[in-house]
Amino acid sequence: MGKKSILRTDTDFISPSQLKVDFQRRKQPSRCVTVCLGLLCAVLLAGNIGQFIYYEIISRLASADPTQTSLQFQGDRLQDGYDASTAERKQLEAKLSNLTEERGQLQQSYTALTTERNEFKASFNNLTNENDQIEASYYTLKRENDQLQTSYNNMQKSHNNLTATKDQLQTNNSNLQREKDELQTLCITLRENRDQLQSNYSSLKINKEQLQASYNTLKQESNQLQTSYNNMQKRLEELQTNHNNLTAAKDQLQTNNRNLQREKDELRTLSITLRENRDQLQSNCSSLKINKDQLQISFNTTSTTDRPCQTSWSKFEMSCYFVSTEKKNWEHSRRHCIRKGADLVVIDSKAEQAFVNGLLTSDQEAWIGMTDSATEGTWMWVDGTPVTTTYWDAGQPDNVGWVQDCGDTKQKSSGVGVWNDERCSTKKNLICEQ
Missing domain, CATH: 1.10.287 (Helix Hairpins)
Structure with a gap:
């Protein structure tokens, strides 16, 4: 028997039950060879027993009385039977030789099939590992897909909220x-x-x-x-x-x-x-x-919510910011911003404070839109809202001389910068927000 070649690609999937059936089918020729060898051994054993009986009878007949012709006749018949058995034994030996050769070939086929089975077993293990990895990747991708779907739903809600806010702003603008x-x-x-x-x-x-x-x-x-x-x-x-x-x-x-x-x-x-x-x-x-x-x-x-910022202006979220190169007092700084269609910056979050801090150079100070000139100690933004979240420097506001009624921010390389109260007549850089 020749070696049977089986070609499989990396994408084929062999289940354990299919591999077991295939292996059992490959073991059937080995069982047949074993049965045939057992029968051949039984035949050879019978031939040896017959040869032994024949020689024992011939020896006894040679030592017996010549007058016993019937026994001689029986000896001839036994001789004929022996010859026939000898010829049959030679045929059986020839068959045994053929069966031995077939056994060697079957042994080679069995060895090749065993090697191929081991290769299939290794491929099966590799495919099992790849299948586990693919399943893990599938669950990972499924989880990421669920997260993306959730993010998409959240963005859709945000879009609807922004659309409603835009409509409300347009109505407010008309009013x-x-x-x-x-x-x-x-x-x-x-x-x-x-x-x-x-x-x-x-x-x-x-x-x-x-x-x-x-x-x-x-x-x-x-x-x-x-x-x-x-x-x-x-x-x-x-x-x-x-x-x-x-x-x-x-x-x-x-x-x-x-x-x-x-x-x-x-x-x-x-x-x-x-x-x-x-x-x-x-x-x-x-x-x-x-x-x-x-x-x-x-x-x-x-009107500028969806438009890009002007030249020399920086954008953060929905607003544009401008840092002047010239210095003015607080009141003139606010007028300067108003002439540009803006106002002094109103800081609503820590992220915005960090962004404003990034607009300034090292230790640079600039006016922002807060003051307590109306009521001492009650800080208000220029849009009329109270100052709730603060980033005062240590010991500030100190209101030296009871005349420090305007607020500025100072750039810091670490953190988000700090605030300080100062005389409104002091000249500083300014930050506009539009």
Whole structure:
């Protein structure tokens, strides 16, 4: 029998039961060879026994009486039987030789099959290990797929939330635009009222000056009359009638003087009231201007949410940041940011503080949008929200001289940077947020 070749690829999968059946099939020829060899040995043993019996009988016949012809005949028949047995033994020996050769060939086939079985067994072990690795990879990929699916669902929810936020911001933008128009109309009306009041005030001021000139003239006349009265007192007997007339005139002038004094007091009160109204109007106008700037900032922030930042600006999350090269005080820094359509930075998280710290050079200080100028010790951001999460340096805020009402941030190579309170008039770099 020749060696049977079996070709399998690395991707074939042989189960243990299939390998066992295949191995049992390969063992059947070996069993047949064993049975045949056993039968051949039995035949050879029978031939040896027959040869032994034959020689024993022939020997006895040679030593027996010649007269026993029947026994001789039987010996001849036994001789014939022996010859036949000898010929049959030779045939059996020839068959034994053939079976021996077949046994050698079967032994070689068995050895080759044993080697092939060992190779198959090693391949089976390798394939089993690969199958375990593939199963582990499959479960890993399945777990990663579940995580990706969860991440996708979370991103989908975030997208829906952002869409709703965008719609809300657009609605708020429309409302703010309408309120801005109304405020602009109100500001124009108030400006016209202020101009009218200013005109009335100018007219009243002119009237007051005229009344003051009249009063001065009357006062001079009163002094002249007083001089005349003194002269006339010397000539009392001669000018009694004139004296009575002048006395009456004096009383009238005093009455007029009191009236003028009362009118002067009223004009002073009116002037004070007009000045207070003017200051109130200026304060209202300033508040409206700040509200307008804040609305403009909100509008710019809303409209630039999905746009890239301008040149020299850095982007973080939804905002753009700008660090100036020139130094200004806190108030001028805020105006500078507002002119750029932004405001001083409002820091809402530790990640944003770390990002702002990365915008500055080593130990550089810059203004940020917080102050406690309204209420000492109560720090507020420029957008009106209170400062909750803080990054004050050790011992800060210390409010040296009770005049440190503005906040700045200082760059640190380790950590996220620190805050410090400082005089608002101090000139520093500034950080705008849009």
